[in-house]
Amino acid sequence: MPTAVLVHCEDCSYEETFDSLRAARMAVDDHERATAHGLDWYIGGLSGGVERAAADAGVCGREGCANPDSPLLDREAARSTGGSSTK
Numbered sequence: 840m841p842t843a844v845l846v847h848c849e850d851c852s853y854e855e856t857f858d859s860l861r862a863a864r865m866a867v868d869d870h871e872r873a874t875a876h877g878l879d880w881y882i883g884g885l886s887g888g889v890e891r892a893a894a895d896a897g898v899c900g901r902e903g904c905a906n907p908d909s910p911l912l913d914r915e916a917a918r919s920t921g922g923s924s925t926k
């Protein structure tokens with residue numbers, strides 16, 4: 840299932856749809872750098888904070904990295920840094 844990403848600029852009438860996050864991010868980057876406009880983007884009909892979180896988390900370029908609230912991660916970290924070698 841392709842991801843449809845709508846990029847929309849509130850400061851001008853720029854609006855374009857991309858079929859990949861990467862292409863959309865590049866377009867947003869480009870437009871913001873060239874015009875200093877503020878763009879919104881909507882992924883697959885979603886809107887709100889989801890795409891912003893995705894944008895932030897997307898820095899590393901891997902979707903799997905975008906999960907900072909996983910309780911498993913915390914538990915693993917706590918266990919390995921706790922120094923409790925009770926067995």
Ligand SMILES: [Zn+2]
Nearest residue numbers: 848850851876
């Ligand atoms: Zn613009």
